[in-house]
Amino acid sequence: MVADEDKVFKALADPSRRQLLDRLRRKNGQTLSELCEGHDMSRQAVTKHLNLLEEANLVATAKRGREKLHFLNPVPINEIYMRWIGKFEQGRIQALHNLKQALQEKEP
Amino acid sequence: MSEFVYTTYIKTSPQRVWDAITTPEFARQYWGHGNISDWKPGSRWDHVNESTGKVMMTGEILESNPPRRLVLSWVSPDKVADRSEHSRVTFEIEAMEDIVRLNVIHDQLKDGSEMAKGISRGWPRVLSSMKTFLETGNPLNTWAGDTQSCASKEKAKQQAA
Numbered sequence A: 001m002v003a004d005e006d007k008v009f010k011a012l013a014d015p016s017r018r019q020l021l022d023r024l025r026r027k028n029g030q031t032l033s034e035l036c037e038g039h040d041m042s043r044q045a046v047t048k049h050l051n052l053l054e055e056a057n058l059v060a061t062a063k064r065g066r067e068k069l070h071f072l073n074p075v076p077i078n079e080i081y082m083r084w085i086g087k088f089e090q091g092r093i094q095a096l097h098n099l100k101q102a103l104q105e106k107e108p
Numbered sequence B: 001m002s003e004f005v006y007t008t009y010i011k012t013s014p015q016r017v018w019d020a021i022t023t024p025e026f027a028r029q030y031w032g033h034g035n036i037s038d039w040k041p042g043s044r045w046d047h048v049n050e051s052t053g054k055v056m057m058t059g060e061i062l063e064s065n066p067p068r069r070l071v072l073s074w075v076s077p078d079k080v081a082d083r084s085e086h087s088r089v090t091f092e093i094e095a096m097e098d099i100v101r102l103n104v105i106h107d108q109l110k111d112g113s114e115m116a117k118g119i120s121r122g123w124p125r126v127l128s129s130m131k132t133f134l135e136t137g138n139p140l141n142t143w144a145g146d147t148q149s150c151a152s153k154e155k156a157k158q159q160a161a
Helices: A005-012 A014-024 A030-036 A043-055 A075-086 A091-104 B015-022 B024-031 B114-136 B152-159
Strands: A058-066 A067-072 B002-010 B034-036 B044-049 B052-067 B069-074 B088-097 B099-109
Touching: A005 A014, A005 A043, A005 A058, A005 A075, A014 A030, A014 A043, A014 A058, A030 A043, A030 A067, A030 B069, A043 A058, A058 B002, A058 B099, A067 B002, A075 B002, A075 B114, B002 B114, B015 B024, B015 B069, B015 B088, B015 B114, B024 B034, B024 B114, B052 B088, B099 B114
Parallel strands: none
Antiparallel strands: A058 A067, B002 B099, B034 B044, B044 B052, B052 B069, B069 B088, B088 B099
């Protein structure tokens, strides 16, 4: 189960899976049941998406008693980031990002 | 309490992953600072900037089973007296044919604390740089673009001085 870039990009190319990652970013270490709450998706669909995310190593899991907890694992995304962005001057990118955030915060 | 779990797959051996964590000469290259300890249970460990001698992070070795498992407590040196500030880091190093799965579990963190925010920025960078370092012999520019990391703050101070 070696995560390669193809798996990472395929896993990210789906809005439901990105939404699951967002949910883990807000609250890390959730069970399958927690991740199913408030979703239109069936439990089977969530399981399938989580398996794909786990195979791409974007989700790490840990057993706690009988429960399996899911954690956001951004390590592969950092690798992609370092490959194409990290090598270059980043101060300006950060400045643009900060500017964008500041402008968006001002919007009603 | 917050908990984070990070996983990376590295084409190397468990011993080399263990050495990368516990040998200051290696850690300095991909992490920014070396980790200094005799790595025996009960001993202290320090994450040290060797050029200034400043201890950036410290703690105690809770479990040491080379090259498979290392558990340590993790606390900012100015908060050692406060037990509630002590978090825990577990390294699980598992061989899978010709690759190694490295799990880093950082738990017992205060919810929403600066430490929780800091480590969630730090571990993905440290682990992807460790992977590149072990697979290619060259580390990444680990802290590039992160103005909040200890390494970046030190660099900024040096430049300002």
